[in-house]
Amino acid sequence: MVLGELEKLVLNYLWQEGEADVKQIHAILSQERQSSLNTIQSTLERLYKKKLLSRSKQGHAYQYRARVEREELIAQLIKDVASDFKTSRDETGLMAAFVSLSSELSMEDLNQLEHIIEQRRLQDNGLSK
CATH class of the missing domain: 1.20.5 (Single alpha-helices involved in coiled-coils or other helix-helix interfaces)
Structure with a gap:
């Protein structure tokens, strides 16, 4: 599995905050990095499809949370890279x-x-x- 820079930022934010919707994530991450709301939404969707996030509908928006622990994902990424070599x-x-x-x-x-x-x-x- 390969993660892009924005995917890592989103995951780190969710590990720290617990859960958030796309607007909350965009408000925080756009302070550090120029990204549109659509880019954040696409990133969340990719992470959801990779089974790294879970989500629940609240009103008109999804609330996202990390589906895996930080250490668990790091271990999996190391294992993936190591197996390549x-x-x-x-x-x-x-x-x-x-x-x-x-x-x-x-x-x-x-x-x-x-x-x-x-x-x-x-x-x-x-x-x-």
Whole structure:
């Protein structure tokens, strides 16, 4: 799955705000980026068709909300990109990429990552609270 810049902005806005209609989203995003109301509406429709948004009719307008959690989508996007480069002989490519990326992380970020990994291990072993 590929997301355009405006799609990412809309998703980030909805993750932050919870839900909104096209006019609310347009009012906020047009402060940062020149986009028409129709462009925002088309973007919302694309995200809805990609099953990334849900919507409910309220009056004459739809209220949109994110259908997936931010972390869930990021994980899926990473998985999609990684699968594009995976070969049958290279099963460690994704882990090597994470190690390479980790060289840009601060010690605080590395400690947080280590904590998240430990929580995952505990969860997998049924020891998590």
